[in-house]
Amino acid sequence: MAKVALVTGGTRGIGEAISLALKQAGFNVVANYFGNETAAQSFHQQTGIPIYRFDVGNFEDTQAAVHKIEAEVGPIEVLINNAGITRDATLQKMSFEQWNAVIQTNLTSCFNTCRAVIDGMRDRKYGRIVNIGSINGQAGQYGQVNYAAAKSGIHGFTKALAQEGAAKGITVNAIAPGYIATEMVRAVPPNILEKIVAKIPVGRLGESSEIARGVVFLASDDAGFITGSTLSINGGQHMY
Numbered sequence: 001m002a003k004v005a006l007v008t009g010g011t012r013g014i015g016e017a018i019s020l021a022l023k024q025a026g027f028n029v030v031a032n033y034f035g036n037e038t039a040a041q042s043f044h045q046q047t048g049i050p051i052y053r054f055d056v057g058n059f060e061d062t063q064a065a066v067h068k069i070e071a072e073v074g075p076i077e078v079l080i081n082n083a084g085i086t087r088d089a090t091l092q093k094m095s096f097e098q099w100n101a102v103i104q105t106n107l108t109s110c111f112n113t114c115r116a117v118i119d120g121m122r123d124r125k126y127g128r129i130v131n132i133g134s135i136n137g138q139a140g141q142y143g144q145v146n147y148a149a150a151k152s153g154i155h156g157f158t159k160a161l162a163q164e165g166a167a168k169g170i171t172v173n174a175i176a177p178g179y180i181a182t183e184m185v186r187a188v189p190p191n192i193l194e195k196i197v198a199k200i201p202v203g204r205l206g207e208s209s210e211i212a213r214g215v216v217f218l219a220s221d222d223a224g225f226i227t228g229s230t231l232s233i234n235g236g237q238h239m240y
């Protein structure tokens with residue numbers, strides 16, 4: 001039977017590419033979304049992948065949604081924590097709301113989803129968790145104390161949970177994408193983006209599919225000896 005894979009933020013951007021690549025690799029994919037109803041509906045119509053709307057930053061809503069998915073689709077064996085937002089501003093201009101929204105959606109979400117699936121994975125002695133971090137969590141980024149802190153937190157979270165899951169057949173890894181051609185990156189002011197791209201040795205933005213292929217590998221049975229690692233996919237921009 002095909003393994004059930006839940007992709008958070010799985011209907012747009014990098015998440016959409018991950019959902020499609022996992023489906024193509026034979027997983028029974030379920031995609032979460034929250035913000036953009038229209039994009040999610042069109043994703044569902046085009047791909048046939050079931051979509052579930054809930055706020056991954058909200059603990060109770062996430063527990064309820066995961067139980068619903070497991071009742072309707074089956075036990076979640078692969079979890080991809082991809083949902084993420086930006087609220088860029090320099091610290092002196094950043095509001096508490098901008099700080100908190102990014103921490104909740106990008107980092108607390110990993111606790112919320114993992115907490116909901118971990119008992120089942122431990123009972124079945126199998127799990128694949130892939131958390132999407134960021135180059136900006138490794139290197140920092142001007143205007144992103146919230147995002148860099150959340151993504152850096154994801155990398156620590158990954159290593160800690162990897163230690164807890166190792167003896168139970170659960171691997172936990174992170175991917176740290178660089179600048180990928182998505183709406184999120186295109187929202188960076190063009191003059192700033194130009195300077196960032198100039199510093200990417202490969203000389204271009206990455207493609208969402210290039211992140212998705214890394215996820216499929218880490219989610220596969222073949223990756224059973226890889227845990228607690230971070231795969232940097234960034235065109236050589238930061239070698240870590």
Ligand code: CAA
Pocket residue numbers: 086088089090093133134135136141142143144147177178179180184185188189192
């Ligand atoms: N390094 C050093 N200085 C910088 C800088 C940088 N990266 N970016 C801007 N500055 C400087 C500017 O040159 C400017 O200097 P002057 O006043 O001397 O001209 C000063 O800082 C103020 O810059 P802005 O006018 O841009 O300030 P602002 O308050 O209007 O905007 C900002 C600040 C919102 C942070 C804006 O600079 C910005 O959007 N930066 C891009 C942040 C970014 O890269 N975000 C990544 C989003 S994609 C993502 O996060 C996905 C992923 O995982 C990679």
